[in-house]
Amino acid sequence: MSEVRHNWTKEEILEIYNRPMMDLLYDAAKIHREQHDPNVVQVSTLLSIKTGGCSEDCGYCPQAARYHTDVEGNDLMTVNQVKAQALRAKEGGSSRVCMGAAWRNVKDGPEFDQVLDMVRTINKLDMEVCCTLGMVTENQAQRLAEAGLYAYNHNLDSSEEYYKEVISTRGYQDRLDTIDNVRKTNVTVCSGGIIGMGENIEDRAGMLVALSTLNPQPESTPINALVAVEGTPLEDQKPVEIWDMIRMVATTRIVLPETQVRLSAGRTQMSREGQAMCFFAGANSIFAGDKLLTTPNPDVDEDMKMFKSLGLNPQKPFTKKVQPQTVEAKDSQFEALGEKPKWTRPEHKIDRNEAAKAKGKLVK
Numbered sequence: 001m002s003e004v005r006h007n008w009t010k011e012e013i014l015e016i017y018n019r020p021m022m023d024l025l026y027d028a029a030k031i032h033r034e035q036h037d038p039n040v041v042q043v044s045t046l047l048s049i050k051t052g053g054c055s056e057d058c059g060y061c062p063q064a065a066r067y068h069t070d071v072e073g074n075d076l077m078t079v080n081q082v083k084a085q086a087l088r089a090k091e092g093g094s095s096r097v098c099m100g101a102a103w104r105n106v107k108d109g110p111e112f113d114q115v116l117d118m119v120r121t122i123n124k125l126d127m128e129v130c131c132t133l134g135m136v137t138e139n140q141a142q143r144l145a146e147a148g149l150y151a152y153n154h155n156l157d158s159s160e161e162y163y164k165e166v167i168s169t170r171g172y173q174d175r176l177d178t179i180d181n182v183r184k185t186n187v188t189v190c191s192g193g194i195i196g197m198g199e200n201i202e203d204r205a206g207m208l209v210a211l212s213t214l215n216p217q218p219e220s221t222p223i224n225a226l227v228a229v230e231g232t233p234l235e236d237q238k239p240v241e242i243w244d245m246i247r248m249v250a251t252t253r254i255v256l257p258e259t260q261v262r263l264s265a266g267r268t269q270m271s272r273e274g275q276a277m278c279f280f281a282g283a284n285s286i287f288a289g290d291k292l293l294t295t296p297n298p299d300v301d302e303d304m305k306m307f308k309s310l311g312l313n314p315q316k317p318f319t320k321k322v323q324p325q326t327v328e329a330k331d332s333q334f335e336a337l338g339e340k341p342k343w344t345r346p347e348h349k350i351d352r353n354e355a356a357k358a359k360g361k362l363v364k
């Protein structure tokens with residue numbers, strides 16, 4: 001059985017990434033089979049519960065208020081709207097609902113209370129609930145845990161060095177601090193990144209060093225291929241080559257052997273054969289639904305047809321960890337602290353974002 005190591009070096013990871021493809025596939029598939037059922041794939045549905053108008057400057061994101069994109073902003077959904085979507089996702093074979101809000105960080109108050117209600121509601125549908133709400137304090141993570149949250153997503157996006165090229169409004173350490181806050185609860189950690197943002201292979205390896213040296217390693221890791229959206233600073237990036245995606249998935253599987261590796265954004269650009277090779281290389285989770293927050297995704301029927309032709313089965317909820325207990329709001333041990341945590345705001349100094357500004361695409 002392959003051991004979980006927390007001392008991977010960039011050189012070791014680069015050696016894996018650059019192996020001849022057949023060796024890499026074989027090595028990754030072997031580890032995959034030791035740790036997981038290779039014919040089971042976890043299906044998550046990503047739901048944008050609050051869209052657009054974000055104060056951050058993530059260079060890939062059409063929801064940043066400063067970029068002119070076609071994304072229409074929406075206020076926070078109601079609990080009933082979310083429940084209806086969760087039921088539809090369950091019927092479509094999803095075991096997990098991941099709720100995303102375009103926030104820099106969670107603020108205590110009525111909107112967060114509403115999200116906590118959503119978490120309780122979906123947990124009671126016997127589905128795994130995940131949230132991706134930006135940076136959270138330890139107290140907020142505890143309140144989410146009490147509501148019955150199964151996972152919290154907070155991506156590292158890239159290596160620490162390349163992160164600065166893409167995002168300037170918060171630092172890498174802020175990301176790590178949020179992951180650390182989640183880790184202090186019994187909520188599982190979902191953290192991964194994006195390839196195709198102009199980073200080099202060393203950056204991809206650097207991100208895997210950062211993820212693999214977390215102890216424990218994240219329970220799930222999304223690997224996204226950039227969907228270049230018009231109006232964002234990364235709009236001109238070329239689509240990721242399928243071989244790069246397969247190499248990234250296989251390398252992730254080897255350095256994070258127990259983690260669920262999720263094919264996330266960019267699946268519409270991949271053939272079924274390409275996705276099948278990713279599953280062989282160790283991917284064992286997908287995002288389902290016709291949209292991933294704001295970018296396109298294959299429709300659920302297409303995915304289920306692909307599962308059938310590959311003999312894959314959707315994973316049942318709570319296969320990896322028992323269902324969290326939901327504590328009702330009135331019984332909560334954790335109150336809103338109304339903290340104003342000091343997340344960093346490094347100086348804005350990104351060439352790409354300056355270029356967007358020059359194009360008149362920046363809104364003040």
Ligand code: SF4
Binds near residue numbers: 055104
């Ligand atoms: S990725 Fe999240 S934090 Fe960054 S701009 Fe988009 S919504 Fe905001």
